[in-house]
Amino acid sequence: MIFSLFLSCQHESNFDLEKDLYQFSDKMKNGDTIEVSVNHSACLFLSHELYTFIKQxxxxxxxxxxxxxxxxxxxxxxxxxxxxxxxxxQLSFENYFKYLSKENKPKTETNSAIVSIHYKNKAQAKSFYSDGLRDNLEKLDRFGLLRKKIYPNDTFFKSPKPPPPKFAK
Known part of the structure; x- marks a missing residue:
């Protein structure tokens, strides 16, 4: 009896990744989890981030x-x-996803997703792709503005200043 009462009080989320992605922070229900993987890799630089959104x-x-x-x-x-x-x-994840949707390139054998989104509660996923180094870097530059708004003091990806040149005397 108590178990069935507990189950009847549980609210199942009707969040749908494809339909609600561009308003996800408003559409998520308590208990929903969305993971956003951002691939920062380019040339010899290998890097990624995982952003986990949880509504509680x-x-x-x-x-x-x-x-x-x-x-x-x-x-x-x-x-x-x-x-x-x-x-x-303009600097929200939702608007970044809208931008990626407009600029998305088809998946090919040679490209990999620049951003992948997973809605864990229903095992739904969506990926966005780039086409070549320039396209990849433009999308990452735009993401960098979003990241800086959310984490203005984080210096993890900041390159150190080069040392001053040494002049021969």
Whole structure:
């Protein structure tokens, strides 16, 4: 009896990744989890990030794992924060997904997804592709603006300044 009462109080999410992606932070229900994998790799630089959005107590939280695996491996996990960027803001994940949708390239044997989105509750997925180095870097540059808005003080991907030149005397 108590078990059936517990089950009847559970609200099943009607979130649909394909339909709700561009308003996901508004459409998610408590218990929903969306993972966004961003492939930052280009040429000899190998890097990726995993953004995990979780809705709990009517609030969307974001936790981010970043890894650079070229040259020497570095990784970080940023603390869980409230995702408070309106989906109407140009620098929101929702608007970035709209941009990727308009600029998406077909999957081929030689390209890999620049962004992959997984809705864990229903095992739904969507990927966006680039076509060549220039297209890849343009999409990553735009993502960098979004990342900087969410994590303005994070320096994980910031390149160190080169040392000053030595002049012969």
């Amino acid at each position: 107590k009517d609030t969307v939280f974001l936790q981010t794992y970043s890894e650079i695996s070229s040259f020497e491996k570095r990784e970080q996990t940023l603390p869980k924060i409230v995702y408070h960027v309106s989906n109407k803001n």
